Amino acid sequence: MSESLSNKIAAGEVVEKCASVVKELIENSIDAGANDIKIDLIDSGTKSIKVTDNGSGMDEDDALLCFEAHATSKLLKEEDLFNINTLGFRGEALPSIASVSIVSLKTSNGNTGITYKLEGGKVVSKEKSDLRQGTVIEVKDLFFNTPARLKYLNSLQSELANVTSVIDRAALSHTDIRFTLTNNDKVILKTDGSGNLLKTINQIYGTSVSKKMLKLECENDDYEISGYISLPEVNKSNRNHFITIVNGRVVRNSDLNRVINDAYHKYKPDNRYPIVVLNINVDPTLTDVNIHPSKQDIKLSNFDDLKDMVSKEIEKVLDNHFLGVDASTHDVNLNNIVKKIEPVSEEKTYEEVTELVMDFSVSENDIKEKEDDYNYKEPESDTKPFPKIYPVGQVLGTYIVCHNEKGMYLIDQHAAAERYNYEKYKKAMADPKHETISMLFPMNLEYPKDEFLIIKQHLDFIRSLGIEIEEFGDSSYVVKSHPTWFKEGLEELFVQNVLEKIITMNKNFDLERFNDSISAMMACKASIKANTEISLEEMQKIIDDLETCKNPYNCAHGRPTIIHYPTYELEKLFKRVM
């Protein structure tokens, strides 16, 4: 096999995407000690990727050496695997990248400067360069000589999203390095290298997110963790924003991701994911980073202890915060709160995608503005989880007005009562012993044949819920008793709901989802409606019940139950303070 062929094969593995090329190039810059790295793309990197750094640079020989396959001098001994401080396998990926593109490398170590041009991995020119110190490497026309590979490049929008995500991670794991990413001369992302993680989060996600990040810090004998986790109201449709950094290296570990997700469980919908950035420091001898060639996964000793600590700490931080809506920092449209490019899911035309990509850029002004109105103060951490509040009345027969020394609160009476009933019913449904009570009049329920048969398959399960049900003829059932916890007056409705849900779920029956959805449905029906006048005592009862909930902040469907209007905001509105 010729060298160029083996390089091309390797390239297929290493440089599947522009993002991988960018990753390799900036890791080299980081290795070279740069603290200012600029990444300029043309057409999301498909036309050109240019990385400019102020690192140590290379001399003539080293510069050439880095394009020769297997020139790596690293990882000589097995012991070295445990003590890798540098991030990339410099010298391994570059030959692969060069073999499928047109590369120009300009580098200077401060004494001599040199420019190499390569095509398909072969040097085509060499000149003296006037660069002061650092490296500028440009990778053009990726896969120009391997047309088949071109199809592996995603749409421009997805490519840009992937590259952005690479830079996000690099910036979050190297807050002391200044990163600038541009695409077709528009600034996509800019961090200032201040070394402040919260500030970097702000520069990546914007103020509306960084204001809602909570600090987390803890340690045990082996591990030291610090970072920020978002309030559950900040959430995304995927887990890409769980960022764990072990000894300065971003790793992907699905176990750790699961632990993070589970810790948020009671405060968020299953298909939404928070933003979490955790720095984990550990003695390098306790890690093994080379279990996967992409170097993104990691093996850690005493991993169970680590998972335990992460889980407990996240829960602790969340439980110690008021997670209701804060009127002063609330964005009307939370879905837009994280202004990030995401890969497009459906097929789009080239023009549409280009337009999408072009639309996405931030101006210097945007960045300036973000910095000005935010001073990176830690979010207040002494806020009591669920506050003691006192009702004073009701608005529109729907919202309970409350107050305490921290300001005014509005509670949606239906949402609050629904949460309490939902948790109560869920618990009752999970309890295997159901006390039952006979119905005054047995219920007769007739079904079409197919539905009759579905129910028939689930009779044992229905009985296990405390519903006494018998076949009656060949298309009906008779129900004679129900559990005592069924709300008075709604017994028949509840029985019908249970049976209907079983029919709808049919083959996809899942106990967890069934209990959840039935509890939510029953809670909604059983709870006080909007537009209902109630007394102060009744309001107090709703508040007292809400306070006992595991998650008092959302109704069974995820809507907020309570909104806080801080004293300061009220004073601002009335111009008592400026």
Ligand code: ZN
């Ligand atoms: Zn409801």
Ligand code: ZN
């Ligand atoms: Zn609801």
